[in-house]
Amino acid sequence: xxxxxxxxxxxxxxxxxxxxxxxxxxxxxxxxxxxxxxxxxxxxxxxxxxxxxxxxxxxxxxxxxxxxxxxxxxxxxxxxxxxxxxxxxxxxxxxxxxxxxxxxxxxxxxxxxxxxxxxxxxxxxxxxxxxxxxxxxxxxxxxxxxxxxxxxxxxxxxxxxxxxxxxxxxxxxxxxxxxxxxxxxxxxxxxxxxxxxxxxxxxxxxxxxxxxxxxxxxxxxxxxxxxxxxxxxxxxxxxxxxxxxxxxxxxxxxxxxxxxxxxxxxxxxxxxxxxxxxxxxxxxxxxxxxxxxxxxxxxxxxxxxxxxxxxxxxxxxxxxxxxxxxxxxxxxxx
Amino acid sequence: xxxxxxxxxxxxxxxxxxxxxxxxxxxxxxxxxxxxxxxxxxxxxxxxxxxxxxxxxxxxxxxxxxxxxxxxxxxxxxxxxxxxxxxxxxxxxxxxxxxxxxxxxxxxxxxxxxxxxxxxxxxxxxxxxxxxxxxxxxxxxxxxxxxxxxxxxxxxxxxxxxxxxxxxxxxxxxxxxxxxxxxxxxxxxxxxxxxxxxxxxxxxxxxxxxxxxxxxxxxxxxxxxxxxxxxxxxxxxxxxxxxxxxxxxxxxxxxxxxxxxxxxxxxxxxxxxxxxxxxxxxxxxxxxxxxxxxxxxxxxxxxxxxx
Numbered sequence: 039x040x041x042x043x044x045x046x047x048x049x050x051x052x053x054x055x056x057x058x059x060x061x062x063x064x065x066x067x068x069x070x071x072x073x074x075x076x077x078x079x080x081x082x083x084x085x086x087x088x089x090x091x092x093x094x095x096x097x098x099x100x101x102x103x104x105x106x107x108x109x110x111x112x113x114x115x116x117x118x119x120x121x122x123x124x125x126x127x128x129x130x131x132x133x134x135x136x137x138x139x140x141x142x143x144x145x146x147x148x149x150x151x152x153x154x155x156x157x158x159x160x161x162x163x164x165x166x167x168x169x170x171x172x173x174x175x176x177x178x179x180x181x182x183x184x185x186x187x188x189x190x191x192x193x194x195x196x197x198x199x200x201x202x203x204x205x206x207x208x209x210x211x212x213x214x215x216x217x218x219x220x221x222x223x224x225x226x227x228x229x230x231x232x233x234x235x236x237x238x239x240x241x242x243x244x245x246x247x248x249x250x251x252x253x254x255x256x257x258x259x260x261x262x263x264x265x266x267x268x269x270x271x272x273x274x275x276x277x278x279x280x281x282x283x284x285x286x287x288x289x290x291x292x293x294x295x296x297x298x299x300x301x302x303x304x305x306x307x308x309x310x311x312x313x314x315x316x317x318x319x320x321x322x323x324x325x326x327x328x329x330x331x332x333x334x335x336x337x338x339x340x341x342x343x344x345x346x347x348x349x350x351x352x353x354x355x356x357x358x359x360x361x362x363x364x365x366x367x368x369x370x371x372x
Numbered sequence: 373x374x375x376x377x378x379x380x381x382x383x384x385x386x387x388x389x390x391x392x393x394x395x396x397x398x399x400x401x402x403x404x405x406x407x408x409x410x411x412x413x414x415x416x417x418x419x420x421x422x423x424x425x426x427x428x429x430x431x432x433x434x435x436x437x438x439x440x441x442x443x444x445x446x447x448x449x450x451x452x453x454x455x456x457x458x459x460x461x462x463x464x465x466x467x468x469x470x471x472x473x474x475x476x477x478x479x480x481x482x483x484x485x486x487x488x489x490x491x492x493x494x495x496x497x498x499x500x501x502x503x504x505x506x507x508x509x510x511x512x513x514x515x516x517x518x519x520x521x522x523x524x525x526x527x528x529x530x531x532x533x534x535x536x537x538x539x540x541x542x543x544x545x546x547x548x549x550x551x552x553x554x555x556x557x558x559x560x561x562x563x564x565x566x567x568x569x570x571x572x573x574x575x576x577x578x579x580x581x582x583x584x585x586x587x588x589x590x591x592x593x594x595x596x597x598x599x600x601x602x603x604x605x606x607x608x609x610x611x612x613x614x615x616x617x618x619x620x621x622x623x624x625x626x627x628x629x630x631x632x633x634x635x636x637x638x639x640x641x642x643x644x645x646x647x648x649x650x651x652x653x654x655x656x657x658x659x660x661x662x663x664x665x666x667x668x669x670x671x672x673x674x675x676x677x678x679x
Binding site: 106108159162163165166168169170172173174176177178180181184185187188189190191297298301304305308338340341343344345346347348350351352 | 403409411456459460463465466467469470471473474475476477478480481482484485594598601602604605609648651652654655656659660662663666667670671672
């Protein structure tokens with residue numbers, strides 16, 4: 039067949055351009071909205087991009103690794119508290135060792151604490167599979183949730199209002215455009231990291247373990263180790279997303295890591311189409327924009343939202359990218 | 373005085389354990405026989421509490437309300453099974469989790485629309501509201517004893533149904549080999565609906581027993597469902613015996629941890645440090661225990677033998 043008219047290739051190329059268009063829109067539209075006097079929407083888009091980053095990180099293990107982690111909001115929370123706690127001590131004294139406004143310190147704490155938490159909980163939960171894995175990841179994230187609820191020093195249930203942002207040389211995160219730019223560039227870098235990983239030997243082993251763990255093991259691949267490393271990378275990236283989220287909100291509360299937040303992250307991945315590089319971005323965009331739309335109609339927006347989620351599971355398998363994929367596989371059959 | 377306080381805390385722990393068992397029993401049934409993960413189980417618990425609260429206001433009697441609320445919660449469960457859950461049995465666990473997550477959003481919001489955002493307290497009748505002096509100096513609320521008694525009765529009833537009735541035989545058979553049971557001419561769809569309704573009734577029972585103590589509130593199910601998962605994971609998924617033992621264990625450890633951990637910590641560190649650390653650690657205690665047990669036995673204490 040002439041490669042120029044091969045429909046599979048055409049659609050493959052089309053999906054590339056769709057992804058590129060999405061990223062281009064995210065690069066242009068929010069700043070334009072801000073400059074034309076819609077700062078509220080820049081805020082929404084910053085949140086969108088940060089959650090897209092977190093969902094991309096989750097996609098590494100959920101989509102490519104086939105590991106249904108229901109606890110990724112915990113990393114968002116840990117990352118946000120990595121901004122909140124040092125800032126709190128810098129403002130009000132105490133715990134000299136970490137009291138600082140320094141953004142590099144905040145990032146370092148956010149990423150390393152998240153990676154450590156992922157390592158400890160992953161080492162235990164990855165010994166199990168299926169439903170057990172879902173429930174255990176959920177339980178561990180709830181553990182962190184309750185720990186921060188119980189920490190009265192840092193506001194407990196009510197959360198921690200800091201009103202200052204991480205400080206970096208030359209730039210100021212207090213400028214909403216700067217914060218958006220940083221978040222967007224971080225998203226691009228995360229995409230690059232996940233793309234590199236999935237194309238590497240490591241990523242192929244991870245995907246192999248998703249499709250058939252026994253076969254991988256008989257090939258001499260230690261699936262557990264690969265999955266644990268992927269779990270840690272995913273957690274660390276999510277922790278970084280939490281650092282950004284903490285700087286966006288400057289109000290950090292345990293509510294950020296409630297297990298329903300983890301469910302929302304999972305929905306972003308699935309809605310956009312798991313194991314597609316840009317799927318989680320589509321998912322996060324669909325999720326956030328739908329939320330904004332429904333909020334406009336009713337305060338009980340969770341009801342139509344929940345119904346839509348159920349319907350999407352029942353009738354919209356594979357998510358937005360899955361539709362492209364379905365067309366793609368039809369194309370290859372013809 | 374110390375001993376009597378300990379006794380009361382033990383009773384509280386037992387009561388929490390019993391409630392957790394009622395919840396995990398329903399989940400174990402639906403998981404064991406239908407291989408279905410239901411995140412929205414906690415919402416049925418909430419519905420049980422709210423329905424009972426409304427009926428108590430309507431009829432003026434908690435007992436009548438409770439007796440009516442049970443079948444009504446089961447009916448809600450049946451309805452949910454028919455509309456949503458039935459379409460999902462053939463899907464994988466991820467789809468179960470996502471769809472029932474959507475269901476939680478719907479049910480919580482519906483409850484908020486019907487009953488309002490504030491919680492509803494339930495007034496107990498005189499007879500149940502009193503205190504009982506079991507030993508000299510040990511005074512216990514009668515209702516707490518009743519909760520424990522009803523929970524134990526329900527557990528015994530469940531044991532009899534599962535192990536000594538035809539329905540129980542079908543449930544056990546379905547749990548070990550679904551395809552075979554349906555080939556033998558059992559209407560598996562009706563069986564599934566029945567079992568789901570039974571699980572809903574058990575969750576509703578837990579909810580309406582808790583409502584007079586705490587109160588019926590939006591999101592009450594979302595808090596307890598994770599603890600219920602911890603119970604199931606520790607007990608061994610799909611195992612009723614495991615769920616029972618793990619539920620009591622978790623109930624006792626959680627309650628005792630919250631009341632005694634700060635005293636224990638004060639022996640080891642300064643008062644200030646203990647008062648900061650103890651609440652956080654005791655909130656994490658059951659999860660840490662889960663981690664410990666899973667590190668040694670990844671399949672839980674009593675893994676179901678059939679799968």
